[in-house]
Amino acid sequence: MDHTAHHTGSTHEHAGHEVGGVTWAAAAKATLHCLTGCAIGEILGMAIGTALGWGNVPTMALAIVLAFVFGYSLTLFAIRRAGLGLRTAIKVALAADTVSIIVMELVDNGIIALVPGAMEAHLDEALFWTSLLGGLVIAFLLTTPVNKWMIGRGKGHAVVHAYH
Template sequence: MDHSAYHDGTAHDHAARQAHEGHGGHHTGRVTWGSAAKATLHCLTGCAIGEILGMAIGTALLWGNVTTMVLAIVLAFVFGYSLTLFAIRKAGLGLKTALKVALAADTVSIIVMELVDNGIIALVPGAMDAHLYETLFWTSLLGGFAVAFLLTTPVNKWMIGRGKGHAVVHAYH
């Protein structure tokens, strides 16, 4: 693997890259369901924060469904990437490298998560028109997260087993 993509010239990045090179290929091979579930839960946490915040803001401001959903999706990506970015910056990576790692680690997982949970919300009759104080708003949102978790976990397991997704982050812990 070309490690130059993970280097932005700082001493911390050099040390992280050296540790990465001795890491044996990002946990390729056998991956437990537990590690895949943990990676998915990490992704779900960031997505849920952004999604709930976006849906709540859009609903409270009486925005249309499309505008509300776009805000929720954008915030899900922002918070999803931010959680990973915070963790790997804390490990000593420079900002440029940390951004590349966060993008590599979370993009596919967040996309799958967002497609599933927003698809469910869009398909549940009345969910997009429900208000914050209605049970339908919260059950469709939380139900969408549950289904998204179940469908994204096998995706993350497959990706980690091939040295992709959250396997990239593990090289820097």
């Protein structure tokens, strides 16, 4: 998995779309990486909780825990493949993804909680899927600027680049 979210080349490459050495495309790529792990965990957690008839709080808690697990795992596995030891890889994954996952989960779960009937919707209802996927899209849009800001300051996904 490619983690090239920090740009180190010319500031003219993307014609005005770059600030502080980080392109919007690079920030979006880092956010999409994070979103992938979060979406897997979020969808799995919501689907499990809903299928088992759990209440809102335990379902959302499971979805959040799984979003963090899968979000960190994607980075962790990629860094381990690059040859880092487990302890160092865990530290890098935590540094790379924590803020991004927190922002994404706050936005996504906040939207799901605010959409009337979304938490009571069942797996076979459009409201379940539209609120869940719509929340992930909005979370992506709001998390991308956060990641751009962090990467531009050598934080977040920028820490992964020292190991590629």
